Amino acid sequence: MSKANKKRSRLIFRGVVLLLLAAAILFSIFSKDKVEVLAVGDKAPDFELVDLDGNKHRLSDYAGEGVFLNFWGTWCPPCKREMPYIENQYQAFKEKGVHVLSVNIAESNLKVDTFRDQYGLTFPIVIDKNKDVKELYNILPLPTTLLIDKDGRITKVITAEMTEKEIISYMESIQP
Amino acid sequence: MGLASLSANLLLVSFIAYLVATLFFGGAVKGAKSEASYSNHRWGNVGITITIIGFITHLGYFITRWMASGHAPLSNMFEFTTAFGMMLVGAFILLFFLYRTPSLGLFALPIAVIIIGYASMFPREITPLIPALQSIWLAVHVITTVIGESILAISAVAGLIYLLKHVDMTKPSRQRFWLEAVMFTIVLVLGFVLSSTTFKVAGYEAHFTYIDKNEAPAKITYHYPPLFGMHEYEAQTPGAMEPWAEMPAVINAQKLTTFVWSVVTGTILYLILRLIFRRPIASLLQPFAKKANSQLMDEIGYRSVLIGFPVFTLGALIFAMIWAHEAWSRFWGWDPKEVWALITWLFYAAFLHLRLSKGWEGKKSAWLAVIGFVIIMFNLIAVNLIIAGLHSYA
């Protein structure tokens, strides 16, 4: 090997090693999120929960249609405020291929039942008794709402209270 | 006689044995012209025999206490520090048979004696194990660590001898100052032992209530006349001294009081010694070091780091990580004790690199060995007593 060649390969070797090491350092600084979290564009994982009347609901039952997946609790004030709007828009959109599936997190049947009657809710309400779906979807604050399109993909995750106007535009966005 | 009291007596026997052995090593050094001629001196042989007897009774203390309590006696400050003293003697015996040098014994044994004396100032009763310590790893991790640390400490002893021999005590210099500072620190430890024993014999106790740093009420007992009061303290013992000043919640005023008493007692002790001998303590000890062979001390200082470093790594880092993973669910949590173990390890790693590549030998290497010992002691004492963490059992 000629001297110039040798020098070049040495330079390449050193450059590559240094580059790899620098990349490793940068990676260690920026890799903070160690939990795999569902993100927009992911396929919404299927689940099966029982509603207040004892009927089973699967997410996959709604394949081909939009799903407005709302996680909530009876004790949470913003959940209470947005419920009537969701009910209104459920009525408006149920014929247009957008469904509301409302998941209560591990509360008692009595409590959820009373709540439904009090607010006159007609969409299906399922209870996630062992917090399985909550873990599956990494739900932290309540309310959290996921928009799922007709292909079963998550198009948006909303972790705040919604106005009626927003609910309308969200439902429109997943209309098949 | 129960096992527990047998255990306490055995410890006393070994304590006395180390004191006696020191005298014999002193005799061996005094009677010889130089290192080579005293390596097989009769006094030296008697000295090492008595040391071994002391070590065996010390081991007896350890085993009988283990039998009495049902767990390795390494779960509190007294037990840990006593074990450290024991292993220090063990490490000395090992290096004595490698190098046959009584001067090492002359300095290592008094240090072991001081360490045991220091340990005895902490509560000595046998405590049951809290859940976090109920594991076989208590014995495995702590014993390995203590062995590693004590071998590393021998390096500091050899370094100290080297420095006493080579630092010129006739003229003021930075090295002379720091060497005397090391001596002063040792006198302070004696001051702690002295003052603590005095008040213990006198049976001094003062109870207080106070508000801790999490704003919860708590109780504390002083064994010294309280110079400093805890955060929002209220005296519970009538007739006890009124503290001079109240401390904020983050400062443990009881420990501060103990510390100040020890420093004051130690300083008075030091001044008395200076008045009697009219010389720095270091120069007082210099004749005992003069006959030691410099190359040999340098070599022992280096070799003991080489022997101790792998043992320390295994015990204080690897076993520690395995146990931490079992008990606390993570192998490393940046707890102060863990960090200081890492600091100790990094320090000795730096020591080895400096020695290997930069040729730091002689005085430089001896100073590093002494600093290493200071770090180990800091981790043992200060981190346990000052910096609260998962490891503060005492």
Add this chain to the structure above:
Amino acid sequence: MSKIKCQCGHDNPFGTVLCEKCGRPMTEEAKKSEVVDMRYEGSARRSQTYKRSIIDKIWNFFSSVKVGVGIIIAVLATSAIGTLFPQKLYVPVNQDSPAELLAYYERLYGIIGTLYYKLGFYDMYNSWWFKILIGMLGTSIIIASVDRVIPLYKSLKKQRTKRHASFMKRQRIYGAGLSGDAGSSLAKAEEKLKNMKYNVKTEDGAILAEKNRFSRWGPYVNHTGLIIFLFGVLLRGIPGFYVDQTMWIREGELRSIPGAPDYYLENKDFILETYSKEEADEVFGEAIDRVGTIVKSYQTDVSLYKKKEDSLPGSTDLEHVKDYPIVVNKPLKFDGYNIFQMDYRLAELKSMTMQLIEKKTGKSFGQFTIDLDDPEGVYELNDGARVDLIGYYADYDGVENGEPVSKSPIPNNPAFIFDMITPEKPNGEKSFVAIRQTLETEENAYQVKFVSAETRDISGLTIRKDKTLYILLLGGLIFMIGVIQGSYWNHRRIWIQKGEGEELLIAAHTNKNWFSLKKDLNAVKEFADLPKYEDRLDNESSSEEEEGEK
């Protein structure tokens, strides 16, 4: 880059201190020195040879041991700063609230605490600059090792048995003198050295005895271990390699395990045991007297369930895997996961027992128990009476817009609205009942009275999965092998060769433990009648030996 030609005819790379083959000094400095520096065998470290491009400059920077030691000291010093005050993780406030954290440091440590927080020392070990420091340490370990191990390997491989006299003369241990019969002395020395397990080579009236060369590789082996360890730590940043979750689970609760899909845990019982004085007998009595209660164990009895393979998340179709008591130091292990007992809370309300009484007579219609997690709507009582639960507020927090509100689903402060239906009042009487409080819209004839409350404990568990553990363990193991190999053995070499006439030259070198080397050499000297040697760095013991011989 020009090569340096030695007088013996060997071409040495630029930067060589001692000729790779015969050991003649190559630099002016080496020629002048009395005892030559034998580090890396006087070979040319590549780092010191080329200093051209920026890449070479960075490379050379990390190759330096001085820089390496500097980085070690920097890590050491910054680590120490991080222990000054507790790290964020150990601070008992909300971890995600900067304001609370700052307030904590400010309250306890004043202005220094504020500074400590502002400078980011409260979470120092996760800071970008600390990570960069560790990264630089790793870089230094890799580059410095690569730069040294190859030349060292080459020069140890190339070394010749017969060395030049100038090499011998510059060794720390050196001796020259006449021997009665040089030839037989050499033969005897060879025999003795072989007995002492030295690897002996001869060449033209010269002996090179070598032992434990492998210990020279120790540092490089242990550095490899460290790199593997750091690599393992790096991998934890990749999602899926590492799970770290916590969960609170109440006695009686069955819930899915966070971070462990398809697995469910049921808390059957939490047990907190303390050492009792009687049980601990005379051994621990004194300690318990002094400290008060000492905890013996924290235990959560659990059942582990797994979702049946064909069922979906959310379904209650589970199969039982095992029962296990989780205690500190004995985590539940399954499928790569570990579940640890970490925390607990005692006595949360679980159910409340009430009774319906007639106020006037105090007559009771019987008791009923409300499960606070799953209350019923109707409680049938004696004599045709019943109580309807028409409102339940688990964590009652006052009234808003005329309606009682609950601030969480946890029964910390339960409140109820009852409708009491009795034969006398078939239309019912309404009453609001909270802890130590009963409100009535109008004076009622009947009352729901609190009888007793039942509680349960909550276990705080940590869920971990760490696929990197074995990599870390491997790194640790390799480090230990390397550090032991390098520390507990040492590389010794003894050169003996004929000089002029019957003169014999001896020289010896070791990387450490000269004391033992001299012991070996003395044994050979005695057996083979070799000339006396001296240790040029130890004047004291050489003179002592003479003294001893007098």
